[in-house]
Amino acid sequence: MTDQHDDTHDDTAVFADATAMRGTGTAMIELEGVDKFFGDFRALGDINLKVASQEVVVVIGPSGSGKSTMIRCINRLEEHDAGRIVVDGTELSNDIRNIQEIRRETGMVFQSFNLFPHLSVLDNITLAPRKVRKLPKRVAEELGMAMLEMVKIPEQAGKYPGQLSGGQQQRVAIARSLAMKPKVMLFDEPTSALDPEMINEVLDTMKELAASGMTMIVVTHEMGFAREVADRVVFMADGQIVEVGTPEHFFENPSEDRTKLFLSQIL
Amino acid sequence: MSLTPDRLGAAHRSGALVWARRNLFRSPVDGVLTIVFGAISLWLIYKTFSFVFITGRWDIIRVNLRLLMIGRFPDVHVLRLAVTVVGLAAWGGFLAGFIRARQIRSGRVSDDDESVVARVGDTVARLWLPAMVVLLLLVLSSTSGPWITVGIAIVAAILGRALGPLAGRPKLGPMGSALLIGGIGAVPVGLYFYVVTAVGFDDWGGFLLNLFLAVCAIVLCFPLGVLLALGRRSTLPLVRVVSTGYIELVRGAPLFVLLLLANSALGFFVPNSLAPSTSTRAIIVFTLFTAAYMAEIIRGGLQSVPRGQIEAAKAVGLSPARQMGYIVLPQALRNVIPAQIGQLISLFKDTTLAGIAMGLFELLQVTTAIPAQEGFRGQGLIGETITFAALLFWTVAYTMSRESQRLEKRLGVGVR
Numbered sequence: 001m002t003d004q005h006d007d008t009h010d011d012t013a014v015f016a017d018a019t020a021m022r023g024t025g026t027a028m029i030e031l032e033g034v035d036k037f038f039g040d041f042r043a044l045g046d047i048n049l050k051v052a053s054q055e056v057v058v059v060i061g062p063s064g065s066g067k068s069t070m071i072r073c074i075n076r077l078e079e080h081d082a083g084r085i086v087v088d089g090t091e092l093s094n095d096i097r098n099i100q101e102i103r104r105e106t107g108m109v110f111q112s113f114n115l116f117p118h119l120s121v122l123d124n125i126t127l128a129p130r131k132v133r134k135l136p137k138r139v140a141e142e143l144g145m146a147m148l149e150m151v152k153i154p155e156q157a158g159k160y161p162g163q164l165s166g167g168q169q170q171r172v173a174i175a176r177s178l179a180m181k182p183k184v185m186l187f188d189e190p191t192s193a194l195d196p197e198m199i200n201e202v203l204d205t206m207k208e209l210a211a212s213g214m215t216m217i218v219v220t221h222e223m224g225f226a227r228e229v230a231d232r233v234v235f236m237a238d239g240q241i242v243e244v245g246t247p248e249h250f251f252e253n254p255s256e257d258r259t260k261l262f263l264s265q266i267l
Numbered sequence: 268m269s270l271t272p273d274r275l276g277a278a279h280r281s282g283a284l285v286w287a288r289r290n291l292f293r294s295p296v297d298g299v300l301t302i303v304f305g306a307i308s309l310w311l312i313y314k315t316f317s318f319v320f321i322t323g324r325w326d327i328i329r330v331n332l333r334l335l336m337i338g339r340f341p342d343v344h345v346l347r348l349a350v351t352v353v354g355l356a357a358w359g360g361f362l363a364g365f366i367r368a369r370q371i372r373s374g375r376v377s378d379d380d381e382s383v384v385a386r387v388g389d390t391v392a393r394l395w396l397p398a399m400v401v402l403l404l405l406v407l408s409s410t411s412g413p414w415i416t417v418g419i420a421i422v423a424a425i426l427g428r429a430l431g432p433l434a435g436r437p438k439l440g441p442m443g444s445a446l447l448i449g450g451i452g453a454v455p456v457g458l459y460f461y462v463v464t465a466v467g468f469d470d471w472g473g474f475l476l477n478l479f480l481a482v483c484a485i486v487l488c489f490p491l492g493v494l495l496a497l498g499r500r501s502t503l504p505l506v507r508v509v510s511t512g513y514i515e516l517v518r519g520a521p522l523f524v525l526l527l528l529a530n531s532a533l534g535f536f537v538p539n540s541l542a543p544s545t546s547t548r549a550i551i552v553f554t555l556f557t558a559a560y561m562a563e564i565i566r567g568g569l570q571s572v573p574r575g576q577i578e579a580a581k582a583v584g585l586s587p588a589r590q591m592g593y594i595v596l597p598q599a600l601r602n603v604i605p606a607q608i609g610q611l612i613s614l615f616k617d618t619t620l621a622g623i624a625m626g627l628f629e630l631l632q633v634t635t636a637i638p639a640q641e642g643f644r645g646q647g648l649i650g651e652t653i654t655f656a657a658l659l660f661w662t663v664a665y666t667m668s669r670e671s672q673r674l675e676k677r678l679g680v681g682v683r
Contacts, residue, residue, distance in 0.1 A: 075581075075582055076581075077578050077581060077582065096586075096587070100584055100586060103581060103582060103583070103584040104584040106582070107582070107583075108579075108582040110575060110578065110579065110582075112575055114573075114575040114576060114578060114579035115579070116576065116579070116580075116594055116598075117598065118597050118598050118601065118678070127583070127585075127593060128583035128584055128585060131585060131589055131593070132583070132584045132585060132586075132589075173579075176583065177582070177583065180583055180584060
């Protein structure tokens with residue numbers, strides 16, 4: 001397992017694509033032979049994926065295909081049962097220090113926002129920088145305000161999450177993740193819980209983030225976003241990666257029957 | 268529902284008739300019910316009124332007021348209690364001012380949110396009921412000492428409130444802050460020792476003893492309850508088994524039995540010279556007993572926090588202790604405030620059991636003893652004394668309940 005990776009002549013199609021991307025070419029995230037079981041159910045089977053620095057990868061697939069489980073394994077919200085996961089050169093292990101080190105470098109945005117309802121918007125954003133990065137309060141608050149300006153809602157800093165619209169809450173959640181200055185951002189269906197008129201404000205924020213060079217893995221059903229922003233699209237079904245390709249390849253000319261079936265159902 | 272429509276006055280007679288018809292006599296059954304319950308209510312009101320103002324022999328309270336409030340506390344040391352009351356009033360005022368200044372400094376409260384008039388009005392609305400009862404007690408008292416004490420206490424509270432912000436406003440270093448908060452915390456402890464060095468625990472009595480037992484047990488049972496709740500959910504098997512075992516064992520025993528055990532069976536385990544005083548034992552039993560219930564209430568609160576909250580806390584890199592301390596526990600505790608306060612009110616009222624089970628001379632013991640006094644014997648005055656005890660308990664319990672609702676509202680700001 002260990003001497004299979006790190007070689008320059010990647011032979012699988014999955015890896016070969018990465019070199020053609022906008023990304024810098026150095027791997028930010030590597031998944032190798034990752035398996036995940038829920039009881040007897042195999043949620044992930046032999047997942048191999050390499051994401052380059054500054055690359056945007058969009059993961060699509062039918063529900064229950066393991067998309068969320070895969071990205072939740074990357075920051076250890078789920079524990080994988082076999083294989084290797086390496087984030088920015090650090091391999092995920094069972095050591096809590098190691099897990100926290102990887103979580104510090106990995107931002108995550110959830111479908112249901114998961115803002116802390118008892119804290120103000122600004123406190124939501126500054127809590128982790130203050131307690132984990134040990135920033136002084138004033139520095140953390142300046143950083144927090146800068147993040148809120150980035151997602152274009154600085155005027156909401158003093159409010160509580162319950163007073164914001166869904167779209168605003170999700171933008172605060174993005175700002176909260178960014179305040180930790182992560183190297184990777186994971187998005188787990190960030191627009192699925194939003195009313196239709198709020199989806200675009202969140203997608204626009206994500207587009208700007210992608211344009212700024214953030215490494216991103218996005219699980220979504222927004223095909224427009226995938227087509228426009230993704231460097232690569234990953235199609236998953238039944239816990240396995242079925243096909244990986246550029247958006248052009250993927251939407252115009254998919255090679256797998258399973259992909260064609262899925263696309264015919266949703267487009 | 269008001270049963271006397273004519274309170275609306277003659278000018279609104281027709282309106283009142285319409286109202287009565289709609290609300291009290293809509294159907295024959297409604298009419299019968301209104302008349303029956305109206306008659307019962309009027310009879311109850313009449314009986315209560317005549318008991319309180321005509322037939323009640325309240326001189327038994329007047330004569331024994333001191334015994335009811337502080338038991339057989341030695342005369343020479345009552346001054347220490349007065350000093351303590353004044354000290355606590357100043358301390359409370361200081362703390363209120365201090366906390367508010369800190370909140371303004373951190374930006375959680377804006378200084379001009381409410382006018383001074385509105386805030387004073389708010390304080391009056393919070394305190395008028397206990398204040399009325401204190402006034403009643405003062406009127407009943409036969410000496411000037413209580414009047415002077417309360418007068419000075421009010422001045423001390425106002426002074427403390429004025430001084431509190433001076434300590435809360437400036438930014439102190441961590442050392443300064445720790446010293447200041449330690450100093451504030453030391454005041455009630457110091458006052459306790461000031462009293463207890465003169466008069467040992469077992470000579471305290473009356474309502475003072477009920478209040479003191481309850482306050483001590485409340486302060487101690489809360490952290491223990493939190494620890495037990497966390498212990499029961501721990502991933503360490505030993506911690507979990509011990510916590511669960513403790514909770515189930517204590518909840519399975521009646522409080523009264525535990526008090527009796529502490530009173531008599533403790534001698535089997537601890538030599539008499541080392542055994543704590545009866546009142547201390549009572550505090551320990553109340554604390555251990557209530558902590559088991561608090562633990563289950565808090566565990567319910569912990570379970571009410573959605574899993575997504577913990578995942579979000581993990582995802583931003585917080586350590587397990589910080590996930591608990593900053594994210595889960597604050598939400599868990601807030602979610603179960605009503606149940607927690609209910610348990611604490613129950614604890615407060617259960618302090619009367621310490622009188623029956625352990626022979627402590629608390630309020631209920633006094634109220635049942637004094638009708639047998641020389642001069643009152645055989646006159647059946649227990650109604651008066653029990654009513655008086657009920658009033659005191661109700662006043663404190665109801666104030667706790669109102670304060671908890673207020674707390675709930677304030678902590679719920681902006682939450683769905």
